[in-house]
Amino acid sequence: LWAAPVWVQSVTDSTNSQLLHRLSEGQQLEAGTVLVAEAQTAGRGRRGKSWLSPFGANLYFSMYWPLEQGIQAAMGLSLVIGVAVAKTLEQLFQLPVQLKWPNDIYLDGKKLGGILVELAGQSHSQCDAVIGLGLNIRVPPHLQALIDQPFVALQSVLATRPDRNQLVVVLQQQLVSQLQLFNETGFAPFAAEFSQRDLFAGQQVRLSSVKQQIVGICCGVDERGALLLESDGQRQSYYGGELSLRRM
Ligand code: BTN
Numbered sequence: 001l002w003a004a005p006v007w008v009q010s011v012t013d014s015t016n017s018q019l020l021h022r023l024s025e026g027q028q029l030e031a032g033t034v035l036v037a038e039a040q041t042a043g044r045g046r047r048g049k050s051w052l053s054p055f056g057a058n059l060y061f062s063m064y065w066p067l068e069q070g071i072q073a074a075m076g077l078s079l080v081i082g083v084a085v086a087k088t089l090e091q092l093f094q095l096p097v098q099l100k101w102p103n104d105i106y107l108d109g110k111k112l113g114g115i116l117v118e119l120a121g122q123s124h125s126q127c128d129a130v131i132g133l134g135l136n137i138r139v140p141p142h143l144q145a146l147i148d149q150p151f152v153a154l155q156s157v158l159a160t161r162p163d164r165n166q167l168v169v170v171l172q173q174q175l176v177s178q179l180q181l182f183n184e185t186g187f188a189p190f191a192a193e194f195s196q197r198d199l200f201a202g203q204q205v206r207l208s209s210v211k212q213q214i215v216g217i218c219c220g221v222d223e224r225g226a227l228l229l230e231s232d233g234q235r236q237s238y239y240g241g242e243l244s245l246r247r248m
Contacts, residue, residue, distance in 0.1 A: 004032030004176065006168060011055070013042040015062035016118055016132040023120045023128050029064040032176040036061050036168055043134065046116055047244065051134050052143055058153075059113075059135040059164055063175055067127050068183040071119060074129070075239055076187030076225035077179075078103040078117045081131055083193045084178040085113065088171050093158055098199040101218075101227050101245055105135070106199050110152040112136055131175070137162060188223040195220040204248040205229070207238060214238070215248065 012018055015035045022029060037060045040053035053060050067073050085105055086097040089112075098106040105113035113135035120128040136153035138161070154162050182190065195201065200218040207214045207229060216229030216236075226237035227245070 003169075004030045004034065004172065006034045006036065006172065009035065009037045011039045011041060012037045014040050014044050014132075015060050016044060016116060016130050017042070019062050019064050019130045020118060020120055023064070023130070031064065031066055032172060032179075033064045034061060034168065034172050035063075044116060044132075045114060045134070051114070051116075052146060053134070054140055054143060057140055058137045059133065059167060061133040061135070061168060061171065063131045063133075063172065065129045065131055065175075065179050067119075067129050069186065070125050071127050073182075073186065074117065074119060074127075075102070076182065076190070077129060077131075078115060079194050079221065079225045080178055080182045080187065080190050081115050081117065081133070081175065083190055083197070084175045085115070085133060085135075085171065086197050087178075087193075088167075088174045089154075091174075092167065092170060093154070093162070095157065097197060099194060099197045100199045101194075101221065102225075104199075107152050107157065109199070110150040112152050112154070133171070135167075137164065187225045191221055191223055191225070194225075200245065200247060206246050206248055208244050208246070209240070218245075 015037050019035055039055035040060050043051035043053035045051040082099040082103045089095050089097045100106055103115040104111055116132040118130045138155040139153045198220055203218055205218045216231035219228040219230050222228055222237050226239045228235055
């Protein structure tokens, strides 16, 4: 069985930054290469937020993946990653995982993990993606008050403590298999799998960007992975990683 390398670091600034740095230096990485760390000193979340990364507590995971369809595939990519992470957690732990567009992992309506996709060497034919995943396993009590939104950790919903090594390997396999398919077919075959797990399906939501806010009913995603919102009787598609979605 073929498997790309898994690198483990004790402490690093950010596993995403480390892989991006290697790519910017021209290092050739094997597709599916994973870097995990026990702690991050400068963990990064989406929209410029920081991501608390205490030692040995949670999963801090980054994977290198070459996107064969170039930057226009990036929107679908983040949703496919969410689907792959959800499937992994469903298989390993029989948990009913939900996804919040574009790429948050939820359980019981609370955030279990987040995904930060960063692109390098952008061109229209090929670009490199670094896929970062932070998954709450066991959030130390003294840090819980510092988290600015409702969250949940795996250990608090499972009877046993999850094995992080097993989780890393199964995540790598599941991500590689889904991303190989995605490189061949694009997003369309994944739309139903995303919609089945859509946290806000049928609910009234507010979509915010720096410039504007749109209120509408969440109607899933289209075949390219754009969010479908219905407002004033009209359905419209919305793209973009810098948008934020809230329940009304
Ligand atoms: C979010 O929900 O805002 C995304 C969080 C992503 C965090 C992970 S942890 C591993 C990787 N390295 C980082 O610096 N960030 C991502």
